Amino acid sequence: MSGFVEKPKPAEVPGLVHLHTGKVRDLYRNEAGELVMVATDRMSAYDWVLPTEIPDKGRILTQLSLWWFDRLADLVPHHVLSTELPPGAPADWAGRTLICRALDMVPVECVARGYLTGSGLAEYRQTRTVCGLALPEGLEDGSELPSPIFTPATKAAVGEHDENVSYEEAARQVGAETAARLRQATLAVYSRAREIARDRGIILADTKFEFGFDDGDLVLADEVLTPDSSRFWPADSWQPGRPQPSFDKQYIRDWLTSPAAAWDRHGEQPPPPLPDEVVERTSAKYAEAYERLTGVKWAAGA
Numbered sequence: 001m002s003g004f005v006e007k008p009k010p011a012e013v014p015g016l017v018h019l020h021t022g023k024v025r026d027l028y029r030n031e032a033g034e035l036v037m038v039a040t041d042r043m044s045a046y047d048w049v050l051p052t053e054i055p056d057k058g059r060i061l062t063q064l065s066l067w068w069f070d071r072l073a074d075l076v077p078h079h080v081l082s083t084e085l086p087p088g089a090p091a092d093w094a095g096r097t098l099i100c101r102a103l104d105m106v107p108v109e110c111v112a113r114g115y116l117t118g119s120g121l122a123e124y125r126q127t128r129t130v131c132g133l134a135l136p137e138g139l140e141d142g143s144e145l146p147s148p149i150f151t152p153a154t155k156a157a158v159g160e161h162d163e164n165v166s167y168e169e170a171a172r173q174v175g176a177e178t179a180a181r182l183r184q185a186t187l188a189v190y191s192r193a194r195e196i197a198r199d200r201g202i203i204l205a206d207t208k209f210e211f212g213f214d215d216g217d218l219v220l221a222d223e224v225l226t227p228d229s230s231r232f233w234p235a236d237s238w239q240p241g242r243p244q245p246s247f248d249k250q251y252i253r254d255w256l257t258s259p260a261a262a263w264d265r266h267g268e269q270p271p272p273p274l275p276d277e278v279v280e281r282t283s284a285k286y287a288e289a290y291e292r293l294t295g296v297k298w299a300a301g302a
């Protein structure tokens with residue numbers, strides 16, 4: 001068992017049709033046939049949607065994605081059409097709602113890694129490979145890779161693990177031409193973003209993109225380069241050979257697996273509610289990631 005403890009009800013907004021409740025985002029279609037994507041404050045970890053929300057998180061993710069989309073637009077077109085609130089939408093949707101091109105999504109999570117950690121490290125320790133790509137000997141948790149690699153994963157249904165696959169397997173699923181375009185776009189966007197982050201003292205260790213097609217155009221979709229989709233490490237404390245401090249979800253993961261949470265992530269029980277202190281620290285980490293990257297102070301509730 002995993003996924004939602006209780007699936008939230010979609011909002012009823014005149015002119016909008018509810019399409020999907022993702023772990024974090026609610027999707028609607030407007031009368032023009034565009035996608036209305038609302039980033040909630042839901043938090044997912046270990047394939048569960050946690051029972052406690054992180055105030056303002058959806059706004060931070062949305063504003064950070066917009067900031068990045070602007071800086072990547074010359075490399076690949078993105079899906080955002082406008083940030084205008086649909087008439088009659090709940091006031092709380094302000095700052096967290098994007099009107100997007102409704103795409104035919106490619107069912108592959110496009111991961112770029114410049115550093116070794118997480119599921120990549122686990123595979124490397126077994127076989128010296130990541131997604132079947134051979135890597136040099138002697139790498140540790142947090143090591144920089146000789147060059148960034150494209151490590152696709154197949155997208156899981158709510159409550160299931162995404163699964164790392166080889167490039168060849170991804171190409172079998174989506175076709176050789178699409179796979180090549182995904183790899184090229186993923187590595188181009190990762191490389192640009194990594195330079196931008198590095199200038200701000202942040203290591204972009206890895207990140208996940210989703211792409212979709214609109215009339216044959218490959219379009220960058222979903223959220224981009226947020227603490228939910230990426231591992232951000234402060235550059236000044238980077239030290240391979242141990243887990244890195246980070247601006248992302250790692251803090252929540254660490255708490256959930258600590259004795260304080262008294263929770264078995266491999267068991268049947270849903271995760272426990274988060275203590276206030278964990279909520280506040282997580283909120284602060286998301287805001288800090290936004291501020292360090294954009295150089296703009298996060299105005300809570302704005």
Ligand SMILES: Nc1ncnc2c1ncn2[C@@H]1O[C@H](COP(=O)(O)OP(=O)(O)OP(=O)(O)O)[C@@H](O)[C@H]1O
Pocket residue numbers: 020021022023024025026027035079100101102103104105156157158210212221222223
């Ligand atoms: N432009 C787009 N057109 C169509 N679908 C999109 C677009 N951008 C993002 N999506 C989809 O919207 C959903 C975003 O919701 P969210 O991030 O909460 O989902 P998730 O937890 O990653 O996955 P799931 O939807 O399976 O729960 C994803 O399924 C993503 O593939």
Ligand SMILES: [Mg+2]
Pocket residue numbers: 022024222
């Ligand atoms: Mg998502």
